[in-house]
Amino acid sequence: MTSALNSHDSAEAAAVVAGTEGKTPRSLVVGPRSVINRLPKYAAGKPPAAVQGLESFKLSSNENPLPPLPAVLDAIAAETAVNRYPDPVASSLRARLADFLGVPAEDIVTGGGSLGALNQLLAAFAGQQDDGVQDEVVYAWRSFEAYPISVGLAGAKSVQAPVTEDGRHDLEAMAAAVTDRTRVVLLCTPNNPTGPVLGTAETERFIESLPSDVVVVIDEAYQEFVRDAEAVDGLALYTRYPNVVVLRTFSKAHGLAGLRVGYSISRPEITEHLRVAAVPFAVSSVAERAAIASLDHYAEVVERVQSLVDERDRVMKGLRDLGWSVPDAQGNFVWLNLGEATPEFAAQAAARALSVRAFGTEGVRVSIGEEEANSRFLELCRSFTKAPIGS
Known part of the structure; x- marks a missing residue:
């Protein structure tokens, strides 16, 4: 009772100090940007229900x-300097990835998962221009459900091309949807949630059909699981086409989804802008150390x-x-x-x-x-x- 009275007295005193004693509280009038109410809500996978007699x-x-590899868990446990900010550009991880992938370290920009890397790219290349005109981002649908959210938050307009009956990208329809306002095209391969991959030849024809100033993003979050010999290899294409960006992540194959570490790979003409848009300290020191350990035990x-x-x-x-x-x-x-x-x-x-x-x-x-x-x-x-x- 004493505690409750003290709490009441404290609230009364605070109201007197603030000059609000006896006044009706004001209603909240702060609202979000108009685009927020038009965007779909991201629906994360729900945990299983408990059923008696069954493991969920x-x-x-x-x-x-x-779970992550034992060596990765050891690396996580060994990282104690969490009172310090991490390296803002994850230099050690980028150097290790450069060696692992055979690409220059300066072509790699890290982010909070591949979605974080994508958001950085959209922030740099797609939004609303000074004249108020929205850029357009073309992608297949249904595809990764975060795409329309990320595009909308960037200020750009989504242009969706329906997938085929067998869940594949309709590249002809996507090419036809490109206009002079298109700034980015997203290719999800394997496509989430439907599963098929894009083939090398069809992807090359598609890229060559687009204006060279359109950024083509090859989202390869599940690349390690691909066994189709004809599947496109984003790394091979980024070396041939300067407008191609590859997205990859440690969330899936490496089992580090909870640590949020991903990256993009692109030519210096693109990475120079991505570094401006990159979220500082997006990859924690724990995540960086874990990712390196996983690569060391690939x-x-x-x-x-x-x-x-x-x-x-x-x-x-x-x-x-x-x-x-x-x-x-x-x-x-x-x-x-x-x-x-x-x-x-x-x-x-x-x-x-x-x-x-x-x-x-x-x-x-x-x-x-x-x-x-x-x-x-x-x-x-x-x-x-x-x-x-x-x-």
């Missing part, structure tokens, strides 16, 4: 279900990734054995084009202690998880009577 599995966020990363690829292939075979039509999966996830049956499938998954990523009434993306989780997912598919559209 999260298959909704494209996370690596395996052979072990490859083994872990291959184990997930093997599971992905097992899941894909299981789905096709059911007669289900599913797009080619080259990331660490599969896509079920379930249409109106999407909410029902997600609910049945939740009843089995599995969380999946449902996109309205479009479809469901299911991340490749632990072996038991993948088997339980396949069991659900065997009992689900509404096959994906096109099956």
Whole structure:
């Protein structure tokens, strides 16, 4: 009681000092920029529901279900100087990446995950011009759900080209959507959430069809999982085309999603502007040390990734054995084009202690998880009577 009285007395005293005693509090009138209310809300993958007698599995966020390598955990534990700001340009990591990838260190700009690197790029190259005209950013849809949010926050206009029935980029439609206001084109390969990759030849033809002042972003967040021999290699293209930017991350294959470390690779004509737009200290010293340790033990990363690829292939075979039509999966996830049956499938998954990523009434993306989780997912598919559209 005494504590409550003291609290009340303190509030009264503060009101007297502020000159607000006896006055009606003002209502909040501060509002966001108008674009905020027009943007979609990013929906992160939900955790699984607890179901008695079942171990729960999260298959909704494209996370690596395996923990970081022991050497990486040791490196994280050894970083104690967190009272100091990190190197603002992550020099040690960039030097290690340069050696690992065979590119100049000055061509690498780090960011808070590949999304952070993308936001830096949009801040530098796409927004609203001095005359009030919006730049345009062209990308496939459905693709990474953060794209329209990032583009809108940058002040630019999204131009979406629908993916094909099998979940691929329609490059002809994307090329046709480019205008004199287009500043950036985003290519997500493998495409999240549908799964297919872009081929080398088709991507080269697409780039060559665009004006040379349009920045082409090749988003390769899942590059380590790709096994298609014809898949485009962003690094090879950036050396040939000065307007190409490659995005990569340590979140997926390396299992460092919680540390937020990614990067872009581009020619000096682009990186000079990216460094101006880069968020200072975006990559922490802990994240930098962890990423370097993971690169130093990359052979072990490859083994872990291959184990997930093997599971992905097992899941894909299981789905096709059911007669289900599913797009080619080259990331660490599969896509079920379930249409109106999407909410029902997600609910049945939740009843089995599995969380999946449902996109309205479009479809469901299911991340490749632990072996038991993948088997339980396949069991659900065997009992689900509404096959994906096109099956």
